[in-house]
Amino acid sequence: MEHSGFGKMLDDLLRDAGGPGFFWQLGVLAACLLVAWPLARHVTGRLEARYESSSFSLRLAAVSLERAMFPLIGWLLVLTARFALAPFLSISVLRLALVPLFGISSLYVGFYILRRVLSGNGQLHGMLVLVEKVLTTVVWLGMALYVLGVLSDVMAWMHAVRFSIGGKHDVSLASTLMGVVWILLTVLAAMWFGSWLEERLMRAPSLDSNLKVVLTRIAKALLLLVSLLLSLSLVGIDLTVLSVFGGALGVGLGLGLQKIASNYISGFIILLDRSVKLGDQITVDKYTGIVSQIRTRYTVVRNGDGETLVPNEQLVAQSVQNHSFSGTNVRVATRVQADYAADPETVITLLQDCVRGLPRVLPEPAPAAFLVMFADSGIEYEVAVNIADPQNGKLGVQSAMNRAIWRTFREHGISIPYPQREMRVLAADAASAPPLA
Template sequence: MNRPLSFDELQALGAALLKPAALTELGLLLGALALAWLLVWRLGKSRMDSQQRPLSVLFGRHVVDGVLFPLLALLLALGARRLVMHWGLPLALFKLAVPVLISLLAIRFTVRVLTVALPESNWVKLVERFVSWVAWLGSVLWITGLWPALMQELEDISWKVGGKALSLRSMLEGGLTAAVVLVISLWISSIIEARLLRNVTTDLSLRKIAVNLTRAVLLLVGLLLALSAAGIDITALGVLGGALGVGIGFGLQKLAANYVSGFVILAERSLRIGDMVKVDGFEGRISDIKTRYTVIRALNGREAIIPNETLITTRVENSSLADPQVLLTTLVQVAYGCDVEQVMAKLAEAVGGVERVLASPAPAVQLSSFAADGLELTVSFWISDPQNGQGGVRSDVNLTVLKTLAELGVEIPYPQRVLHQRTATAP
């Protein structure tokens, strides 16, 4: 069906649906839908577990949730319709089914692309409702034959902008074309992103910047094509570009600085995804680097969103930049009069056996000061997994030190005070 139905054809369609030949069309249509469902189920059987497979445009979380099911159903329905026409039977049910499948394909394609490209967006459900209403309304208007009358009414609503006449129909068609081009651009960029980020290796930051640049270029090209398809002269964007430059220079300076800083961080690899960093007193692991901000997740589960400009202009302590090994220390006091050299050797040996403590560089114990109540020893040891936290390994080392001192019979001194009591003499 390449054109909407007229009123007479609509009446003939209603009569044809009551004829026995409609049962043949119904059987072929149900067969096409069943075959499409079976093919999608077989092809996507290994993708049904969303925890193991990434989001996909063709395969959704369910069999009929992706784009592949309505696409295959539409192709099989078109093939069955040609078969009915070849048999010389009147078309009735397929005149209704084909527009419905086209609307379903448009809805599924738009929603799946937005879900994959913007997985954390709250606008997907709203867009899904809007696209569903527009698609189903267009399908009804097409089937009932009201589409040409509506298009003519929209064409009659026009006004002049400068020296050019614009109609409401041309603006709606241009907006629809622009939306389709942008959705396709998002789809292509999501495919490239999935392929670039398929394997997580040490080059994740480089692939991240490649993904961001690719998406930005594709969206820019898609926007230009969309504006051209909408009938907007792209050369007129020179004035807009100048105004945008002035806006960036004043109001959007911080925002532009964050975007540029994000690309600089990813390019020079001073900060990488997975690094343990400390920024402005907040310590954690970098979980993601966006174009505008960086997400740092602490070991207690809290997350901090740091603008990228802050990471460029302030001091950042990176525990994983050149070497993931981190030196930790703990203090302990022992009583005066003990064999301090033997205690130091035994403590170093005992700490070396603690889990997560590296054997090379080996733990060391130093006599750091002569305190008022005892000899202060500093126990130094290295770990190579700071992302797992420091409190646990420090506690294990302290317990080992306490156990070793108890085995050696060395006391940990506590503060002692001498009280002098004076008695008053009688006058």
């Protein structure tokens, strides 16, 4: 009986159904899957141990790679069994089983690459879920068309659908889709290799942190450029037409995109001259915090209120106070007034002693106290200490210093003066008397 409505794969399966060879194939398929299960569990366990202490993007990608192990190993075993049994009996069941095993393993491997490329810094990229859904739909649709035997007919129809570009070039729908696929594959491969290179550079102990970021960005930009040029060449697009696009891009940069270009170049300047480094505590404009990231367009400054995105151009064109420029130690100071009746030398000694030994305060350089000025209500003093961990903030140290000063002044009978005002009350008759001539 012919089944013209089905593909050859389903046709062979229906012809073999019920025969002894059909049950032999089912047994071989079950045996292959039973062998693949412990092998996949073993490989999955080793992958989990390897990626346990890795970054967020690697752990997320490893989940897809672990899920790909069972169908991938099963596909390899079934493929081996298919070629081994082909001379002796029909292999319609094994041929059909190879399709979903290969498709599912390819799908999870694709997820692995996508998650390596589109996730990082502890966050999921917004396009990742959408791209995974599109890829899943395309793979399952391709498997269904292949099993039904209409994939070649669909491809022939896509080759027959043609349209012109600019009135000169006549291209088919199939070639257009293949061009898009090639571009996506080469770009993803470049981004994946860039992520792999970034991980290796970030683990290099001999390189400065700023140099690591510079090399990573240059490598990613070059890889992306080469992948785009290669993909355009593979789909048959003349690269000389890009000269027009390059001229338009230059005009756009000169007119509307100058701020973006300025921030991009400023980012490289910051990284190369090392004026601001990762982990530095800086003050720019009204923001003070720790530099946690230096991105292409902006620098992330983290403080107790959250994270501030400062444009890179602002760090180059404006004054920036880098508290960590000369080293990791940062000065923390606080001011206090004491009554005029207190001996200044005694106050200075007490200020130095009371802040010495506080948590996070360095013993060297030793705390220092100064007589700053003679104010209206009392004498103003300043005491300063040094800390080695400015990334943890300065407010906690200042609070500890103020509390220690308050306790010490109370123990030694030194008062912190209030503002003093002198008020004169004139008699009523003197106030109403006429002025002297």
